[in-house]
Amino acid sequence: MRFKKLLTSVLVACALLTASCTSQKQEPHQFEVGNKTFLLDGKPFIIKAAEMHYTRIPAEYWEHRIQMCKALGMNTICIYAFWNIHEQRPGEFNFKGQNDIAEFCRLAQKNGMYIMLRPGPYVCSEWEMGGLPWWLLKKKDIQLRTNDAYFLERTKIYMNEIGKQLADLQAPRGGNIIMVQVENEYGGYAVDKEYIANIRDIVREAGFTDVPLFQCDWSSTFQLNGLDDLLWTINFGTGANIDAQFKALKEARPETPLMCSEFWSGWFDHWGRKHETRDAETMVAGMRDMLDRNISFSLYMAHGGTTFGHWGGANCPPYSAMCSSYDYDAPISEAGWATPKYHKLREMLMQYADSGQVIPDVPQPYPLIEIPAIQFEETARLFDNLPEVKESEDIKPMEEFDQGWGTILYRTKLPDVKEGTVLLIDEVHDWAQVYADGKLLGRLDRRRGENSLTLPALKAGTQLDILVEAMGRVNFDYAIHDRKGITEKVELRTDDNRTTLKGWQVYSFPTDAVFAARKEFHKGGKTDGPAYYRASFELKETGDVFLDMQTWGKGMVWVNGKAIGRFWEIGPQQTLYMPGCWLKKGKNEIVVLDLLGPDKAEVKGLTQPILDMLRTEEPLTHRKEGESLNLKGEKPVATGKMAAGNGWQEVKFARPVKGSYFCLEALDAQDGKETASIAELYLLDENGKTLSRQNWQIDYADSESTSWGNYTADKVYDLQESTYWSTTRGAGYPHALVINLKGEYAISGFRYLPRAEENAPGAIKSYKVYVKEEPFVK
Template sequence: MGCFTSSKPQNFEIGNKTFLLDGKPFLIKAAEMHYTRIPAEYWEHRIRMCKSLGMNTICLYVFWNIHEQRPGEFDFEGQNDIAAFCRLAQKHGMYIMLRPGPYVCAEWEMGGLPWWLLKKKDIRLRTNNAYFLERTKLFMNEIGKQLADMQVSRGGNIIMVQVENEYGGYAVDKEYITNIRDLVKEAGFTDVPLFQCDWSSTFQLNGLNDLLWTINFGTGANIDAQFKALREARPETPLMCSEFWSGWFDHWGRKHETRDAETMVSGIRDMLDRNISFSLYMTHGGTTFGHWGGANCPPYSAMCSSYDYDAPISEAGWATPKYYKLRELLMQYADSGQVIPDVPQANPLIEISAIRFEETAPLFKNLPKAQKTETVKPMEDFEQGWGTILYRTTLPEVKEGTVLLIDEVHDWAQVYIDGQLLGYLDRRRGESSLMLPQLEAGTQLDILVEAMGRVNFDYAIHDRKGITEKVELLTENSRKELKGWQVYSFPTDAAFASRKDFQKGDRTEGPAYYRASFELEETGDVFLDMKTWGKGMVWVNGKAIGRFWKIGPQQTLYMPGCWLKKGKNEIVVLDLLGPDSAVIVGLKQPILDMLRLEEPLTHRNEGEVLNLNGEVPVTVGEMGVPNGWQEVKFNRPVSGRYFCLEALDAQDGKDNASIAELYLLGSDGRTLSRQNWQVVYADSESTDWGNFTADKVYDLQESTYWSTAYGVAYPHSLVIDLKEECTISGFRYLPRAEENAPGAIKTYKIYIKDKPFIK
């Protein structure tokens, strides 16, 4: 179709096995990118990059929480001007697939939902909870005011609008989806098709008859298998992969993620040959600036600031080798009359010589006004959305051997006794307690907690920050809740960071703000090298650039040249750990794959071998030929806390074993919660060429998986601590999604015990 967007009204509709634009077949080739992750000054450049790739549409999430950071205060100006972004896309002949949520996931803080919803203790997000629907309606109406008149029927470029997002991975509630659909319509989105996206295993759970159904899956997936159930359910529907994952996102403390370019291109070719529309998630990932990064759970794992995603267009907007491979393909499948322009030049790059910090403001000497509370409360109760929070009280007399228990730390804490650091607590590891020395009554206890990003997936999005429950002293014979707290809030806005009593000096003990200025003769994009720093955030010229953490894998922060100035520039750093050297240089290349491991990524100590001699299996069986989810029921329910799967051989006869997702079934046949699961043993895990550790079996992501290292022979064993005794009646198992399901298990044994397995 050669007719691209103009101000002339057009008609976009669903035809027989195809989309129709003004009555003619139209294949959607969409590039996903997010206005929030790109400086507004660079929006047009990135749109042109997508057009030059051969795309005809941009797929776009709307992030509720960046537009309504306080209840009733909506912001659609400047960086948040989503209508301006859509108009730029139209200027360059690109259509828009709009995804307004209210929930979007996107590895974004709380999946795009506003933090202040959590101030209501009884809130149930993404349900028919009256308050949630009330606030969703207000938000959706504001989006309608901004964008409803940009539907193609009204001379704009919006061709489709999504209802909710991957809801089958959250719940089964068609009434809720119906309510969200109605709110989208009431906001004015009545002229174009509305659609739902989900996985091939979940799309029918909440599917509404009047909505288009689309499927999400990643590179390497078996295309025909992914659409098999949809073809059977709706033989006449146009097919679309609404998220074809080009790469993956990075977590702090885990290896940098990449995905093979040839595999991605092959999958897109397969879809084009089958007349299947697609949206490439991500075509350009960009940067999660400031505090907006989300987290996965279980297990809790926060996202890096870089959202490079190994996408065809890099974080800084460069055309990568993956870009050119895909462009070569899409030029062969260009629409009739479509002109694919030359690739735009990348923005200029600069280097910055060493910026030396000579002013410091220790955090504990720059406390804001205290708020008082008898019992510990989460951050939200103090009207704080993001950042760091300090809880302070005095202790009674403490005897040696007393345990300080913090329930729960969200997400990373430092504990001080009379100003001296006692230790760290890291939610990623499930840490919640420290042993106290003998202390006199009146000793000051400080607990400094950094919020690392609210969970953006599953029920764990109800993720309050700070200390969420209580703090107790535990002895062998007693437990005492600590009360009488003073609380100090340290938000993430640049004005707060700069309003400190800075003193001369390049180093100070403990958490502190650091400030410096630097002169530039020319501006350009640059990567701030944070390798010598500990853990914290950076602001430049009043812009929140992002988080850093020495554990990696990300060691640089992308600094857009459009936010720099000729002449004097100011930089402020909050470092909660303290730097080895208070110096930053600016590089022309990012460092995204430098991991400094604090502990092994794998779940097996050196020399450790699981001994199952003498153990009696609950069941012995053989999986069917791999074809999506498989369910196994035991002859009788069994109770225990520790679950062991022993895989004896593979369907393909090779050494490798892999599992994408694993659920246990309770006595009622329903899946048990996996929120607190912990892998305590895996005989083999591949980490050389990706993140294929055993905890991937319960990370809620069907496209990630546990894989044993190649060349390690069967049998393969996996032991999970369920953290509580459960009655188990069976399990559900999902092999890898790729064709022939590599590593699919054939013969297996299952063991369940109330005590740990002997190693």
């Protein structure tokens, strides 16, 4: 009898296991590219995709967020696959738990949602290094996103692993993946169809052969690398002129289905800049216009979530690191709440439901809790807890010490230093504190281009410490080759001498929770200088909460072994989202690394986030108080009028002009109003090719709007066509912009892009251009 019961139990367990496994695959579906429409099982199908990222959502909350998207009226989830989170060390792949991308896709299928997969290898996404693994940079001559043999070799290894996880989840095989992307916005990086063809072949060889492959780009760049056998899609943001965005694509491929593969619902936040928002009515109107034209879309982001730990990326030029919150002003908030934007969009999408589509009720949010102030009474000073030392004669970046992220300390002895000697650190990536015999001399911030300090007199043998924090590798353009720490050299400079410092001791402070907790903690609260702080707190109930970091300086937080994110007193983010699923009833542990030092060593748990509180030390605008530009007596190298409307325009000079400073003076606007705006600006060399903008610096802008958005003048070269420089309301024409090119060039003209919205608000009409070898503003 006992044997029969045991046998019966085993058979039941096997049956349940079999049912569980088979339930993850359903009937196969055919998804195809038809004539001006997508076809699902032979019938016209409009993709209504909600983009969100499994890495930015606790795995315990994946299904809730998927259900939120379904209740919004979407039929598809769009996801990136992040190479660098799956292969953090060469050959060591992790697809478990939080990294189980296949389980995410199966949960989407369980809830009746299809998947658009974007496996890279590069993804951008305001993610560390655009999703590429840091260890690629250990190869000194690596050329990322090219036909570099090593890069393609590692890409193939990675893509094959993605294929093992996901290829069998393609819709024709009973899964829910209906499209797979090849690379990502490559036209904003280079022109190399051979490279794109190589990535296409790698994707196919990984097993993605049963569904359409597509490539996305901007309307201005999609043909640069477009392959004949791939579907082409266009990316643009809220408020864009939709007919203008698709005009060139419709001319190039009259029969293709149209899709906006990234319709930007909001925007991402940078440290030290105002929180970004986008108008809900404008977003909804744009999506309605696309649906009325049978245009498919993916809403980037439907739910942004959180860039936990150190995974936030950065833009460059100019260098600007991303906040931990990736709220994105999306319809679903960082904590998974339905926002007013959500309800407006849901109301519209319910009017465009697919045949047979049932849009469920909106799921309830997870419960919230408050946490009384946690007092930190254990401290471990960073300089008293140095890890194992590494010796190096020459300065080297972090990667050459086999360190991927975190903070790195460079230490050496100084020769005799005269007062006024300049310490040059070339380059600081990204934020440094400089000490002499333990005394802080100053701080250097890459955002502001700072790389030198003037030293006091220091005797020979003084210990020089340079503590550098890596804030996030650049995730866009060639600057993704972003090595951290100190990348080139450290010099002492006087009027008549340069001395390169040698003989370094190097200490690595990574970002993992075990390293952070394994310190010699001592009783005591706030202390001076960089330090780790530890505390425990008791909870009777768990729930989502926002950790209030307003009294802290700059650093990272870990709770119960989970890396929660970065904080920085300058804002705009002042809280960290703490998912309740990572808290425990009873005792919890929190560790904080503060590189600046707190005003008060305590953390409270709030029920609302603080995402828009700036404490910037000095404005990021480019006109000093009382400063003005006098162009009287200056001879323009070009005058003229721009054409009205959207899209790129090019102006050629009568002959090339040499200079290091470029000034564009706008005399009036196309719409006759007072505001001037520029989305992007390139200068042309003597051969008509665009000059690199990597080292550009804005020397002067007569007006920049920062009260209602981030419309500073550096937006004209930030590589983002949807961001722009805008002058303030009430500041009338003329408007002037001066760019320091950081070198002398022969300039033959410029390319100008007005705003993407219909009628191009703020578009310049009449202009004058000046080029000089000396500064315009002194």
